[in-house]
Amino acid sequence: MDWAAQVRSGDVRALARAISAIEDHDPQAEELLEQLFPFTGGAFLLGVTGAPGTGKSTLVDRLAAAYRAVGRSVGIIAVDPTSPYTGGALLGDRIRMQGHAGDAGVFIRSMATRGFLGGLARATADVALLLDAAGKQMVILETVGVGQDEVDIVRLADCTLVLVVPGLGDEVQSMKAGLMEVADIFVLNKAEREGADQLQQQVEAMLELAPARGGWKPPVLRTTATEGTGVPQLVEAIEKFRAHGDCTADRQGRAVAHWKERLQMLLGEHLLERVVQRSGGAGALESLARDVAERRVNPYTAVREMATRAGI
């Protein structure tokens, strides 16, 4: 069985090898994604975001268990852009996997910061595509909601949960700053804590001020993820959003915007690779970089000249 077929069958080793190839910008990853692309589009992407300490991992594990209980296969991508190491994250995966021990229907993978060029959001999109091709019906993207990379990641999702918890002070503040617009459902987790009523009022007051989003008004649901309390109601709310017209319209709009960006990126990289090859390869580029660093060559002019020489 070839690599693509192995991924499609959900083979965990083949998936892990494919994710590493994506993270390493291995050219084989693109070939693989090209082969798998026709088999994608079936997964529902659920984004889960919130500040550190809001209980994202616990809630995601509960949601995964709930979906497994009704026979749906689940893929989890836990993104932590603040962690420069995947080593620790992988250890975390192993610990979390134990909760779903022996269940081939759950695949968990952590991703941390790698490379430059908005690499994390892009790699996450590719891994989501991979899990989609592997037949995962629910792909959960879990991320700390700070920074542009992470907003880009949840923008991928078909439905986004924003977690808040009582007693995190500037929580509501940070929500105002960007997460408000991506939230389809608010989850007030650790709802047994003092201050839950007040926080709910604050979130609802903010929602009143938010611009209307067609027919969907993001609900505020209460959970205590450690006990599983409120999780069935949350699953129901996600289904309700999924069935709602706004979700469909949003999904389409987001997918087109996402692919427009991705096409530009893929095309830019492809063209660059070809033109650099024609212009003498990486060695010539290095020598040009040296000339620029020593101010012998103007980079903006040099780039235009390279393009002209390549017939562009």
Added chain:
Amino acid sequence: MDWAAQVRSGDVRALARAISAIEDHDPQAEELLEQLFPFTGGAFLLGVTGAPGTGKSTLVDRLAAAYRAVGRSVGIIAVDPTSPYTGGALLGDRIRMQGHAGDAGVFIRSMATRGFLGGLARATADVALLLDAAGKQMVILETVGVGQDEVDIVRLADCTLVLVVPGLGDEVQSMKAGLMEVADIFVLNKAEREGADQLQQQVEAMLELAPARGGWKPPVLRTTATEGTGVPQLVEAIEKFRAHGDCTADRQGRAVAHWKERLQMLLGEHLLERVVQRSGGAGALESLARDVAERRVNPYTAVREMATRAGI
């Protein structure tokens, strides 16, 4: 006087307009940078990084004052990738500017997260180039040391200070994870606090384990930035590093690596723009994105075909 000439003369409004153009990916920004490029290369780039609460802004203000006292002009770029708003940052600039009131020799600008594609590190590099062309002799890049974007930002610097303070618990831990390799000088700030000796020992123990870096051993300097204590010694250590052979070799190596990356980015964008134009423009791209989103077209195949049609 044209825009480039105004920037070169250090005109604050012209600089501010140029920075906004860079942040907005305005094509005029590239034209301006092309004109200014021959007048760059004179500035010394100082990176200052450390976790929130280590006193970066205060220390940077003290350093700026020290450089001003010996007649050097100073540009400060304060990067905060966790802040999705520049509004608040700009307010902060105004407050900080009051400390240098009436001194045309100090220019402060905050930058927050914008756009995708590693935009922050790139925009920071362009703004540094701008301040360089404007004749700033010291350009200080101030950033919270988490995430890839910020490591990329301090990689630009000719000399990088890493701030640590006693009592921040996982501070040393986070240093291990990436900042260790970029530190040319460690600054133990808030040195009057309990635990300073212990922290110094920890940092020095880590330095013992670090791989040798030619002839330069990063020193650990103590400061109390709020009082200005230790700042003259820090300025002296920066000068010592600057005069050291390693700094020169490092500067050259970093500059070449930086320009190699930048040339690729500029070339990729330039080629992309041309080929998209030839292939029917943004409208055609949007329609292709729709076909991909609806799985009628394989994006990887489509990109190769577009390149072939463009003669690449």
